[in-house]
Amino acid sequence: MSAPNPYVFRWLESDQDIxxxxxxxxxxxAELKRETFVLMVRSIESTNGYRLxxxxxHAKLISLAGVHHNNGLSRGSHLRVDDLVVTKACRGGGAGRAMLQFLAVEAKRLGIxxxxLDARDEAKPFYSKLGFEYRHSTPCAVLVDQLLA
Known part of the structure; x- marks a missing residue:
């Protein structure tokens, strides 16, 4: 039997929390700016339901995830994890796994x-160990102005 999860998870809802x-x-x-961070999060929340x-x-924030519900023909209904980070000092200690398990419970509660998620190359072994499979297409992006040039 595994040890109980020592982490507490809470939705960050106030501007101060964000x-x-x-x-x-x-x-x-690293490209984010402190001065615009809360405004960016609020904008994404109102656009697609993104939540942190x-x-x-022990009351210290050590992991963070930004998520929203998505649904489409190719991937069906899913909880999209756009941002998942564990503070460097706590990586490898189970906080990332615990966060994903929390999100899985939340998804199940919502019927999702x-x-x-998109995995950086260095994070792929972590996600694979948890059962994530790499399938479908590889995400890619282009700036609209570049495509229209």
């Missing part, structure tokens, strides 16, 4: 059958 998550999100997304959830160990 602002307090900036340093951790910045570990994953924090994972806490799958989690979907």
């Amino acid at each position: 602002a307090s998550a900036f340093d951790l999100m910045h570990e994953l997304r 959830v924090g994972g806490f160990d 059958p799958a989690l979907l």
Whole structure:
């Protein structure tokens, strides 16, 4: 039998909660700016239902995920994990797995059958160990102005 999960997960809903998550999100997304972070999160929330959830160990934020429900013909209904980060000092200690398990419970509660994310190359072994499979297409992007040039 595995040890109980020592982490507490909480949706970050106030501007203060979101602002307090900036340093951790910045570990994953170095291009973000503190001055615009809360406004960006609020904009994405209103556009597609994006939400931030924090994972806490003894009241200290050590993991963070940004998620939203998505549904499409190719992948069906899924909880899209756009941003998942564990503070560098806590990586390898089970916080990432615990966050994904929390998200799986939330998805199940909402009737969503799958989690979907894009994995950086260095994170693929972690996700594979948890049962994530690499399938469908490889995500790619282009700037609209570049395509129209």
